[in-house]
Amino acid sequence: MLLTFFVDYIFLGEITMKGKVMDTLQTLGRTFMLPIALLPAAGIMLGIGASFTGDAFIELYGLENILGEGTVLNGFLSILSDSGDVIFGNLPLFFAIAVGLGVAKQAKEVAALSAAVAYFMMYASMTSTIDNFRDIDALNETAGLVGSVVGFDNTLNMGVFGGIIIGLIVAYLHNRFYKIELPDALSFFSGTRFVPIISAFTAVFVGILMAFLWPFAGGGIAWLGEAVADLGYVGTFLYGFIYRALIPLGLHHVFYLPFWQTALGGVAEVAGQTVEGAQNILFAQLSAGEPIDPEAAKFFSGMFPFMIFGFPAAAFAMYQAAREERKKDVKGLMVSASLTSIFTGITEPIEFSFLFASPFLYFGVHVVLGALSFVIMHVLEVGVGLTFSGGLLDFIFYGILPGQAMTNWIPVVIVGVIYGFVYYFAFRFFIHKFDLKTPGREEGDTESKLYTKQDYKDKKAGGKTGDVTDEMSKDIIEGLGGEDNLNDVSNCATRLRVNVKDGEKVDQPLLKSTGAAGVMVKGNNVQVIYGPKVANIKSNIDEYRQAQKKE
Known part of the structure; x- marks a missing residue:
């Protein structure tokens, strides 16, 4: 509930409109998919490296001479394991970047850089505040509260919440100031150049604030985790x-x-x-x-x-x-x-x-x-x-x-x-x-009707592959109410997530005819489920829309 309130307060200015709360949570969930998509690659490297260099595995199969410590294969597999581990160790930073990038309306690359800078600034400020004004021994009494994060020792371990919070703050600052016009003497810092600056200064104050507030939140989360465990099955x-x-x-x-x-x-x-x-x-x-x-x-x-x-x-x-x-x-x-x-x-x-x-x-x-x-x-x-x-x-x-x-x-x-x-x-x-x-x-x-191989062959018979993808993109856009009805088009792992101006203009049968397994319309938010191929579908739609604007 606190996270919902925080998100809604920053982006909506009110918490009484249920539809907008859902919109915001869906947007937030969508941004999570970018860092989560890193996990399979990191996990495979860590899994292979750790499994084949584990003492139990080596002893079980008698592979001391091949995979034992000091062998070439052991060294290579250790590299894989360490390389995968670094992703998990820095996941909160990646969440900060992903949330900043995903929620920003324009110039997303600037928001991503600003989020990374702000994350480091927040932890530098927080660590220094703890060192100068907090009792580290008292903080250590809460298990998991204090740790090492992105090179800062004896700091608060906010986990992915730290990344999400700083990402939301930076996205808010970015959307508000990326078009700002400063006086002529400071005009070099106008527009997008202003965003990393204001984000860095804001992060310093956020770090100070979190040094005093997060111990309560962290303690509450730990207590809730224990409560869930106590519920057992x-x-x-x-x-x-x-x-x-x-x-x-x-x-x-x-x-x-x-x-x-x-x-x-x-x-x-x-x-x-x-x-x-x-x-x-x-x-x-x-x-x-x-x-x-x-x-x-x-x-x-x-x-x-x-x-x-x-x-x-x-x-x-x-x-x-x-x-x-x-x-x-x-x-x-x-x-x-x-x-x-x-x-x-x-x-x-x-x-x-x-x-x-x-x-x-x-x-x-x-x-x-x-x-x-x-x-x-x-x-x-x-x-x-x-x-x-x-x-x-x-x-x-x-x-x-x-x-x-x-x-x-x-x-x-x-x-x-x-x-x-x-x-x-x-x-x-x-x-x-x-x-x-x-x-x-x-x-x-x-x-x-679902998009089958025969549907693809029928379309392909009438033109080249590019014609097929363009036709499909055109149908999807028409199914969403047309170009003029689109506010934002994005995707997660399996769904096309679209914010439209008028949800009543969505043509669900037409969208299903493009191969969607399902269509969900809630207010002005539309989810079209395509499965793992959705990333390519989204890219095709982006290219089609850009091509149409040039014509």
């Missing part, structure tokens, strides 16, 4: 339920991030260092060769059974339930969506294929089963983590490769197979019992 169920239930709104990033990256997800001592945040604890233990704590992994391991096993089974049930004349199209859709879920853990293409056909099937069946999966993995003390989502790649790197002794990954496979049958029979029963209009069962083709 009930807390795990609530986490899993809320996480999956928020996906249709696109607010799940805002929800899970504090658990992954702050004391809300736990505090632990690993290799003599205090680490906070479930994901940070997990990778610190992986790097140190320690068994993964199920209390940290409970925020992750529950994804694997339904993402790798459950959803493909549900997709098979929907394929079987389709009308005979539509099965060929539905098969292509479901195979593609299933492979995406299995390998990457990106599930929106499947989820939105039945969300609109039956909200009960989503919230009453899938969300409950998903939450139970988190609980079951917690009960079985599974220690498998992830960087982005619970697909097969993460399961291999952070479950199988570190070894059963470290992660206890075998129960995932056993439970996953069971979940496959549960999802299949549950979906099959509800689809036939209530005649749900899942893909291939609807009366008309327009509302449920």
